[in-house]
Amino acid sequence: MEVFKTLIVILLSSVLVNNYVLSRFLGICPFLGVSKKLNQAVGMGVSVTAVMLLATAVTWPIQYFVLDRFGLGYMQTIVFILIIAALVQMVEILLKKFSPSLHKGLGVYLPLITTNCAVLGVAINNITDGFNFVESIVSSLGCGLGFLLAMVLFSGIRSRIDESEVPRPFRGVAITLIAASFISLAFMGFAGIVDKLFA
Amino acid sequence: MKNNGNLSIFANGILKENPVLVLILGTCPTLATTTNVFGAFGMGIAALLVLVCSNFLISLLRKVIPNNVRIPCYIVIIAGFVTVVEMLVKAFLPALYELLGVYLALIVVNCIILGRAEMFASKNTVGKSVLDGLGMGIGFTLALCAMATIREVFGAASFAGIAIPFLADYKIEFLVKAPGGMVVYGLLIALVYVLTSGKAPQKKKFACTGCPGAEFCKPEACTMEKEEA
Numbered sequence: 001m002e003v004f005k006t007l008i009v010i011l012l013s014s015v016l017v018n019n020y021v022l023s024r025f026l027g028i029c030p031f032l033g034v035s036k037k038l039n040q041a042v043g044m045g046v047s048v049t050a051v052m053l054l055a056t057a058v059t060w061p062i063q064y065f066v067l068d069r070f071g072l073g074y075m076q077t078i079v080f081i082l083i084i085a086a087l088v089q090m091v092e093i094l095l096k097k098f099s100p101s102l103h104k105g106l107g108v109y110l111p112l113i114t115t116n117c118a119v120l121g122v123a124i125n126n127i128t129d130g131f132n133f134v135e136s137i138v139s140s141l142g143c144g145l146g147f148l149l150a151m152v153l154f155s156g157i158r159s160r161i162d163e164s165e166v167p168r169p170f171r172g173v174a175i176t177l178i179a180a181s182f183i184s185l186a187f188m189g190f191a192g193i194v195d196k197l198f199a
Numbered sequence: 200m201k202n203n204g205n206l207s208i209f210a211n212g213i214l215k216e217n218p219v220l221v222l223i224l225g226t227c228p229t230l231a232t233t234t235n236v237f238g239a240f241g242m243g244i245a246a247l248l249v250l251v252c253s254n255f256l257i258s259l260l261r262k263v264i265p266n267n268v269r270i271p272c273y274i275v276i277i278a279g280f281v282t283v284v285e286m287l288v289k290a291f292l293p294a295l296y297e298l299l300g301v302y303l304a305l306i307v308v309n310c311i312i313l314g315r316a317e318m319f320a321s322k323n324t325v326g327k328s329v330l331d332g333l334g335m336g337i338g339f340t341l342a343l344c345a346m347a348t349i350r351e352v353f354g355a356a357s358f359a360g361i362a363i364p365f366l367a368d369y370k371i372e373f374l375v376k377a378p379g380g381m382v383v384y385g386l387l388i389a390l391v392y393v394l395t396s397g398k399a400p401q402k403k404k405f406a407c408t409g410c411p412g413a414e415f416c417k418p419e420a421c422t423m424e425k426e427e428a
Binding site for chain 1: 223226227230231270271274275279281282285286300301304305307308309310313376377378379384385388389390393
């Protein structure tokens with residue numbers, strides 16, 4: 001039971017409390033760029049979640065069985081970014097070959113993910129937080145879902161912004177950032193929810 | 200004439216094409232590390248070092264790197280310099296290392312660096328690329344420091360960790376929290392627009408034009424329609 005409790009706490013806190021986009025500012029670029037339409041937001045969110053899970057599943061063993069064993073901890077950044085870039089490329093090739101329809105839906109978002117700091121951020125954070133393998137996977141799932149949630153919520157707001165009359169200097173990025181800040185403010189309300197849950 | 204050209208490359212990054220406030224690149228570190236001036240300045244300098252070094256090496260190798268695999272090559276070069284900077288900061292400024300945490304490693308995926316490699320260093324001579332890197336890096340640092348000053352002075356009533364006593368009762372704590380960062384950033388972008396009276400090159404498709412991925416990702420992914428002129 002204890003194990004499940006830990007896992008649920010990790011999952012909930014990474015979806016709601018420490019939401020990657022809204023409280024840690026990782027993955028802001030796609031959050032601002034690809035959130036204009038609901039289907040784009042969902043596509044991007046799902047792709048990011050999948051790549052995060054894959055990246056963690058690969059980087060975690062590499063960190064503990066290769067880098068740490070041979071005292072190469074300082075190579076972490078280079079190795080992780082290369083792994084992520086290669087993974088993204090591989091996923092794209094595989095999707096193209098085996099599921100063209102899925103590739104059509106998600107393929108366009110994949111290249112963008114290589115340079116998404118959220119993916120590298122999750123991989124590194126899982127190591128710094130000292131999670132074991134299962135915890136790391138759960139935390140990546142949580143971060144991915146949190147990203148998806150933020151994207152979907154925000155795409156709704158974006159479509160409202162598009163219809164409204166915005167003062168000239170604020171048009172574009174400025175008003176988008178300010179709108180994002182309100183969602184972030186709303187998510188601050190989740191702080192403490194996880195600690196209280198099992199208290 | 201030649202001098203003039205070089206000077207404008209350098210000055211472009213600081214004002215007209217400020218990476219943070221005009222090109223809207225590198226939003227993640229901008230929002231995350233500007234809760235205090237010390238962290239923002241450290242982040243800016245770290246990025247500046249990586250930017251100058253990577254611009255130098257990439258422009259030196261621009262004829263050697265095959266076109267098809269250039270992005271992975273750039274990433275490896277940048278990751279190498281980031282590791283060097285990371286080790287230096289860890290050794291000599293452990294306080295800064297603590298403060299920046301994961302964001303120091305995340306310089307690797309900072310759009311500014313890969314963006315300048317792709318947009319500038321891969322097409323220009325070594326000298327110009329270094330100047331461009333310097334200008335962009337200083338522009339990044341200045342913008343970060345400006346934002347951090349606003350957030351820290353009014354949000355935490357201190358400047359680079361030194362308390363400002365007469366503001367202590369009027370702290371707007373919202374500013375040092377996550378949403379406050381976004382509001383300040385949004386307001387600064389609008390302010391720069393007003394100051395340049397709309398003459399600064401507006402991003403046509405924001406968050407994607409400067410994104411290094413934009414080059415090899417299909418346009419559908421970045422279907423932000425053009426903002427009306």
